[in-house]
Amino acid sequence: MESKKVSVVTGGAGFIGSHLCDALLGLGHKVIAVDNLVTGLEKNIEAAKTDPNFSFIKHDIIQSAPELTGNVDFVFNFASPASPEDFIKLAEEIALVNSVGTIHMLGLAKGKNARYLEASTSEVYGDPKEHPQKETYFGNVNPNGVRACYDESKRFAEAMTMVYVRKYNLDARIIRIFNTYGPRMRNDDGRVVSNFINQALEGKPLTVYGDGMQTRSFCFVSDLVAGILKVMFADNAKGEVFNLGNPDEYKVGDFANKIKTLTGSSSEITSGPLPEDDPTQRKPDISKIQTQLGWKPTVSVDEGLKKTIEYYKR
Ligand code: UDP
Numbered sequence: 001m002e003s004k005k006v007s008v009v010t011g012g013a014g015f016i017g018s019h020l021c022d023a024l025l026g027l028g029h030k031v032i033a034v035d036n037l038v039t040g041l042e043k044n045i046e047a048a049k050t051d052p053n054f055s056f057i058k059h060d061i062i063q064s065a066p067e068l069t070g071n072v073d074f075v076f077n078f079a080s081p082a083s084p085e086d087f088i089k090l091a092e093e094i095a096l097v098n099s100v101g102t103i104h105m106l107g108l109a110k111g112k113n114a115r116y117l118e119a120s121t122s123e124v125y126g127d128p129k130e131h132p133q134k135e136t137y138f139g140n141v142n143p144n145g146v147r148a149c150y151d152e153s154k155r156f157a158e159a160m161t162m163v164y165v166r167k168y169n170l171d172a173r174i175i176r177i178f179n180t181y182g183p184r185m186r187n188d189d190g191r192v193v194s195n196f197i198n199q200a201l202e203g204k205p206l207t208v209y210g211d212g213m214q215t216r217s218f219c220f221v222s223d224l225v226a227g228i229l230k231v232m233f234a235d236n237a238k239g240e241v242f243n244l245g246n247p248d249e250y251k252v253g254d255f256a257n258k259i260k261t262l263t264g265s266s267s268e269i270t271s272g273p274l275p276e277d278d279p280t281q282r283k284p285d286i287s288k289i290q291t292q293l294g295w296k297p298t299v300s301v302d303e304g305l306k307k308t309i310e311y312y313k314r
Contacts, residue, residue, distance in 0.1 A: 006030045011078035013040030036060035039081040061101040065108040072112040077105045078119045085190030091149040098153030106164045116172035118161045123151045132283040135241045145277040165239040173237040178245025178284045182221030183311035200265035210274030212253025217283045219246035220304030223297035230295045245284035246297040
């Protein structure tokens with residue numbers, strides 16, 4: 001009998017990581033989720049825990065790689081707080097998990113001869129001068145601003161991943177995740193989708209930062225997970241970088257109105273200060289993954305938001 005594939009997911013109790021664990025269990029993998037629960041939540045893996053193929057290790061990968069006996073086929077490195085509010089509160093942890101933590105996980109993949117996927121971010125493009133952003137764009141990042149703990153450590157994570165590809169021939173690939181939303185986003189994570197939905201449902205003002213003309217493009221989490229799996233399971237993606245996101249672009253001010261309409265809320269829309277280094281525009285060019293791997297998002301923003309609103313109502 002063919003033995004089960006073994007996947008390790010760091011950040012496995014987080015928003016994206018926990019959905020990824022569920023999808024891998026659905027494919028019949030044995031899944032080992034690793035998380036220090038600094039922003040991950042045990043309730044995100046409650047359902048997974050009922051599956052005998054799932055195990056959870058509470059561990060901080062900044063300290064070391066988790067000690068694992070037995071073989072590992074796939075390492076998905078998703079451990080990092082990722083909300084701009086975390087960039088203030090958890091700056092040191094973020095800088096370390098994406099640098100030291102990534103080195104530990106690359107070492108684990110190398111030792112186990114496993115395939116590796118690094119979860120990088122559209123933040124590596126900074127405040128982009130190229131629009132939409134292609135994988136070939138080098139970005140426009142403030143190296144010491146408030147977002148640098150995240151942007152620069154993810155850029156380092158990409159660099160180190162490629163060192164392992166070139167020096168050790170590790171079968172690693174990189175994805176750059178654009179704004180993603182859906183059930184299990186923390187209520188209090190401070191990001192625009194969770195803030196606006198919760199504010200609308202509670203009848204509080206929707207807080208648009210700045211003039212609301214800045215843009216973002218929002219991907220529903222199930223689409224994102226499908227893309228992650230495409231990239232990991234592609235046999236010809238070693239050393240490749242893929243944008244993953246939904247190119248459907250909105251001005252933040254218009255997005256506030258959309259959420260007001262979808263929730264049927266009578267909240268007002270107020271404005272607040274624009275955070276430092278807040279990118280003025282962001283939209284993925286996904287032609288590379290679409291052409292090479294046949295992935296594109298299928299869930300419309302209205303459909304995804306309705307599901308997310310239902311989740312927050314519960
Ligand atoms: N934003 C906003 N109101 C909020 C939270 C965020 O207007 O309550 C804006 C924020 O300034 C940014 C965009 O929405 O321009 C997306 O912010 P988010 O924190 O979700 O993630 P980012 O894309 O900046 O990493």
